[in-house]
Amino acid sequence: MKVMRKLKAKRVVIKVGTSTLVYPDGSINLRAIDQLAFVISAMRHRGREVVLVSSGAIGVGLNYMGLKQRPKAIPEQQAIAAIGQTELISIYKERFAIYEQKIGQLLLTRDIFVYPKSHHNVLNTFEALLKQNVVPIVNENDTVAVDELDHETKFGDNDQLSAIVATNIGADLLIMLSDIDGFYDGNPNADAQAQLLAHVGKVDQRTYELAGGSGSRFGTGGMVTKLKAAERMIDAHGQMILANGADPTIIFQILAGEPVGTLFG
Numbered sequence: 001m002k003v004m005r006k007l008k009a010k011r012v013v014i015k016v017g018t019s020t021l022v023y024p025d026g027s028i029n030l031r032a033i034d035q036l037a038f039v040i041s042a043m044r045h046r047g048r049e050v051v052l053v054s055s056g057a058i059g060v061g062l063n064y065m066g067l068k069q070r071p072k073a074i075p076e077q078q079a080i081a082a083i084g085q086t087e088l089i090s091i092y093k094e095r096f097a098i099y100e101q102k103i104g105q106l107l108l109t110r111d112i113f114v115y116p117k118s119h120h121n122v123l124n125t126f127e128a129l130l131k132q133n134v135v136p137i138v139n140e141n142d143t144v145a146v147d148e149l150d151h152e153t154k155f156g157d158n159d160q161l162s163a164i165v166a167t168n169i170g171a172d173l174l175i176m177l178s179d180i181d182g183f184y185d186g187n188p189n190a191d192a193q194a195q196l197l198a199h200v201g202k203v204d205q206r207t208y209e210l211a212g213g214s215g216s217r218f219g220t221g222g223m224v225t226k227l228k229a230a231e232r233m234i235d236a237h238g239q240m241i242l243a244n245g246a247d248p249t250i251i252f253q254i255l256a257g258e259p260v261g262t263l264f265g
């Protein structure tokens with residue numbers, strides 16, 4: 001029997017990873033972006049407050065510049081992100097406009113929330129945008145996100161940024177869309193027997209032991225950063241659902257309480 005979930009979802013943060021926005025061959029998944037615009041606009045029209053945290057600047061930038069591989073040097077990755085972000089936000093703007101939904105762009109770093117003044121300014125901006133029924137679209141500010149720069153292969157981490165944003169703006173729910181159906185009791189890339197977990201009540205050391213790295217060419221964080229995000233949401237008495245973003249209209253099922261993906265919390 002299908003057990004429906006009871007969720008509080010007045011204020012919702014949705015995070016989409018590069019793997020949802022860019023096909024494995026590097027081309028842009030316009031269908032997914034269009035569906036996201038449709039779903040989020042429909043949510044807005046039903047009175048929900050929605051913030052979108054979207055990766056994809058580097059993925060879209062590579063496509064725009066006709067590059068197949070992500071450059072190794074960090075400044076070159078930053079340049080691609082700067083180029084790709086303008087393209088990404090233009091696509092969102094165009095797609096949201098079809099549904100008469102206005103958007104605003106916020107490029108943030110995680111440490112902004114550590115400094116009281118910038119924390120205050122950022123929260124004020126979110127509240128002002130939400131009050132005007134605008135959908136804030138957030139990405140990490142890759143030009144200044146220095147905390148990640150000593151990693152040669154990793155760049156930015158929107159999984160954790162989305163949870164930091166969600167907890168700071170008092171969101172009830174973080175919906176994290178990825179290229180996998182949810183959290184498995186083993187890395188599905190390495191273990192064909194791994195089973196999808198419908199509910200994880202708390203995230204602890206044992207949970208982290210089940211998580212592996214990214215399986216895709218463009219994804220960065222893998223499952224560990226998603227678990228850190230879930231832990232943050234649970235600590236703040238919120239919830240997170242990890243689900244497959246291949247068809248973003250899955251968000252309608254999630255909001256209806258259908259048992260799709262993995263519920264954390």
Ligand SMILES: Nc1ncnc2c1ncn2[C@@H]1O[C@H](COP(=O)(O)OP(=O)(O)O)[C@@H](O)[C@H]1O
Nearest residue numbers: 017019178184186187212214215219220221222
């Ligand atoms: N226990 C696990 N359950 C589910 N996926 C896992 C697990 N461990 C590792 N993964 C990998 O994490 C990937 C998702 O992370 P990532 O590639 O960074 O996606 P995104 O681009 O959506 O942020 C999955 O496709 C899968 O290959």
Ligand SMILES: N[C@@H](CCC(=O)OP(=O)(O)O)C(=O)O
Nearest residue numbers: 018055056057058156158220
């Ligand atoms: N800020 C970077 C993405 C960093 C990131 O977290 O990527 P992902 O693992 O696809 O969510 C970009 O927009 O390309």
